[in-house]
Amino acid sequence: PLTSRHLARQYNVSKRYLEVVFNNLAKAGIISSKRGIGGGYFLASDIEKLSVYDLAMAAEGGIKIFSGGEYLAEEGPRAELIKGINGFWNELNDEIMQNLKRHKLSDLVSYLTDLKEMYYI
Numbered sequence: 001p002l003t004s005r006h007l008a009r010q011y012n013v014s015k016r017y018l019e020v021v022f023n024n025l026a027k028a029g030i031i032s033s034k035r036g037i038g039g040g041y042f043l044a045s046d047i048e049k050l051s052v053y054d055l056a057m058a059a060e061g062g063i064k065i066f067s068g069g070e071y072l073a074e075e076g077p078r079a080e081l082i083k084g085i086n087g088f089w090n091e092l093n094d095e096i097m098q099n100l101k102r103h104k105l106s107d108l109v110s111y112l113t114d115l116k117e118m119y120y121i
Contacts, residue, residue: 001033001034001038001039001040001041001042002040002041002042003039003040003041004018004019004022004040004041006040021059021060022041024058024059024060024061025041025055025058025059026041027058028054028057028058029044029045030043030044030045030050030054030055030058031043031044031045032044045105047104047105047106047109048104048106049104050104050105050106051100051101051102051103051104051105052100052101052103052104052105052107052108053097053100053101053103054101055105056100063096063097063100064093065089065092065093065096066086066089066090066092066093
């Protein structure tokens, strides 16, 4: 198991922020925790089935590369331009979400393992 204190120090991230993220991941059943000596967080999900999308949605509650377009609505010729721009960003966002759904956590583990082995050659 990994502790939030260890991870916060290693990745220079707020311990409080990590605890919020880990709480979200635990609620989603992605990780579990053990209290006390030798305690910490560990994966409770199969990395072959868990997508990067699932992980990001549980950790952050959603991902959107562009938001706020709904507040830009106007009347007239500019409104069509704004609709077109919003449509473009929404389509791009959908493509990114599909890509995140396609990649599993096991893909990341394999990539990091290959990268680590490459540096030992």
